Amino acid sequence: MLTKRLAMCAELVSGDGIACDVGTDHAYLAAELLRSGKCKKVIASDVAEGPLRAAKKTLDQTGLIDRSEIVLSDGLLNVPSDGVTDVVIAGMGGETIAHILDKCSWIKNDVNIILQPMTKISFLRKWLCKNGFDILCEKIVCEGRFFYTVIKAKYDGEIHELSEFEYEIGKFDWNYDDVKAYGRFRYSQLAKLSKQVEKIAPETSDVYIRLMHEIKIKCGYME
Ligand SMILES: C[S@@+](CC[C@H](N)C(=O)[O-])C[C@H]1O[C@@H](n2cnc3c(N)ncnc32)[C@H](O)[C@@H]1O
Incomplete structure (x- = not known):
């Protein structure tokens, strides 16, 4: 079963096509997207060999390897864009996430982007707004003593402006x-x-x- 943090990332995946889990580590998210039937195919990518070995093990053991592509890649640089509708980047710092998005040109092609920054969240919001990404919604997940922010965004080429409050605290639905x-x-x-x-x-x-x-x-x- 996924942690609440990764379950929220999975919930925001559209399920319209292939999801790419960048920095997949053990591929828990990728495996759940397949197991639940939300995605027919996933790409599990990571910059390091060790996590990819762990990812392969998870996907082998769960019988999901046939519907997975495991890719060694710094960010999205080696990830094939064909059919990718969703990109999830979870568990990394806000600056690394911004850098990964900045280096990928096909992320601008109507891709649903799910981001779960561990640090520098206001930096990431400002970067997204300045660089043509629309923050569609943000969610908060509480796990024990920790709070995690999950951002759903899409490129539309417009420069967006949030309020000081939204940049620093978040763009949430405060009814939760x-x-x-x-x-x-x-x-x-x-x-x-x-x-x-x-x-x-x-x-x-x-x-x-x-x-x-x-x-x-x-x-x-x-x-
Ligand atoms: C803390 S783990 C997060 C794993 C999982 N995404 C999660 O949220 O639970 C960070 C993973 O991101 C990978 N990573 C770090 N920088 C990366 C980059 N530039 N491109 C791809 N993967 C990266 C690391 O190798 C590691 O496996």
Whole structure:
């Protein structure tokens, strides 16, 4: 069974064609996309041989290897684009994800993109918006003490602009409990940070206070 984080990535896959799982590691996501019947074929790619051996083992053991293509590739550079409708890049830093997208020209051809950055999430949002990608939705997944952001995006060639709040916190539907829990988590983080910097960087402290104020409105009363 997939972790909630990878299950959310799988949920956002369109299932209209071939999904490519970039940085597949053990190919758990790729295997589940096939097992569940969502995809008829997957590409499991990774930059390193070790993870690809693990991917092959998973796909062999689950009897799904015939419907899988295992590709050694830095990002999408060696991945064949034919029939690829979905690209998932999960479990990597925001800068690495942006770099992978930047180096791939066919990602602009109506591909459904699912991103699960572990770090530098606001950097990734800004990069996407500046480089012609539309952030269609964002989800939050809560696993134990950790929150994970999953972004669904597509290239449309337009320059997009989000609000300061959306760049820093996210473009979520605030009706979900996990999103509200994430809001409370970010609120307490920002409260500490704004105190720490209020003397040395009052403008930054003001930004944090603005974000906290908006979180409070989105989540409702939270003290
Ligand atoms: C932390 S694992 C994440 C595995 C899985 N995607 C997940 O979210 O659970 C990161 C994987 O990405 C691979 N990776 C890192 N940089 C990469 C790149 N530029 N291109 C392809 N794979 C990469 C690593 O080799 C590793 O297997």
